[in-house]
Amino acid sequence: MTIRSLRAFIAVRTRGPAAAPRESDRAVPARRLALLLAAATCASLVLPVAARAEWPERTVKVIVTFPAGSANDAAARIIADALGKKWRRTIVVEDRPGAEGTIGVASFVASQDDHALLYTVAGSVSVAPLIIEKLPYDVDRDLVPIAATTAIVLTLAVSNELAATIPELVTRLKSNPGKYAWASGPTLPRYVFAAFLKRNGLQMNFISYRDASQPQADLGEGRIQALLTSWAASSSPVQRGKARYLAVINPTRAAALPHLPTVRELGHPDLEINGLAGIFGGKAMPDALRSRVAADVAAVLREPEVRKKLEAGGHNVLGGTAEELNAGIAAQRAWVADVSKLIDIRNAQ
DSSP states (O other): OOHHHHHHHHHHHHHOOSSOOOTTGGGSOHHHHHHHHHHHHHHHHHSOHHHHSSSOSSOEEEEESSOTTSHHHHHHHHHHHHHHHHHTSOEEEEEOOOGGGHHHHHHHHHHOOTTEEEEEETHHHHTHHHHSSSOSSOHHHHEEEEEEEEEEOEEEEEETTTOSSHHHHHHHHHHSTTOOEEEEOTTHHHHHHHHHHHHTTOOOEEOOOSSTTHHHHHHHHTSOSEEEEEGGGTHHHHHTTSEEEEEEOSSSOBTTBTTSOBTTTTTOGGGOOOEEEEEEEETTSOHHHHHHHHHHHHHHHTSHHHHHHHHHTTEEEOOOOHHHHHHHHHHHHHHHHHHTTTSOTTSOO
16 A cells, blocks of 8 residues: 555545444544554655655756866766756756865765765775865765766877877986976876876976966977876867877777877876766665666766767766776775875875
């Protein structure tokens, strides 16, 4: 018997017909009926979201830990738009960037909203706890991986006069210690290049930027000579003929740059990282709902139009599973633990 039919049954029993009650009616005392009604009310309050109604019941909010206009923000919006059509609900994307993603994560955890999802990179789980003291949340307790979505395409770009290959880059830097400057995207790209320099006994000057659009402009003007960041954040000087790509630093080639080899293919696996992103839920989200959201994310990632948009925006599309996201987080944690023995990850340069 459903809660609705139980309440209807109770209403009929308590109201009763105008005629004299039958003997069977007297078998259900008023006190028992009151207890049944109370039980039905309590059950409606504690049933999981997925059992109470067809989730989502209202607007869904996706908190993104990147600034508006960034490659990961664009990916989040493409996926949110596709999910909104699938769920027939409005999805609002809210950008909360800053502090290596911890501002957005803290906002998500504090919201305790069963209609909120978090879109961030694995580094928010694998790296942030190591470089930010006293986080207002526990990544393992408060965040539940739902689905891996994309891996942002990361590239090593250099000025034309510096080098045409990675071996040439190493030779030029060894001959000119401290002469050239480099910049990178935050955390993982910075760590992997700093570790590469350290392993090879190379010296370059690291330049830090607040404006994420400035490094590629400086690469084009020769103020820096190497830039390791997302393809989208380094493409302008390459397109203008002021710089060149040496390699993709992801484990696989990029759909948008199919002819550019990976660092592993070129014999430099120590330069490889994987900047995967994904969707996370809160600790209170029921397992059944988590699985359903993951299945829907995987479905929209298989849509040709969605895939086309993501790849054009500088992403490799992933499978949309929690297993893939969990494995990526575990691999990053192991990699960061290893590289932190070589460089200071709080001040990598």
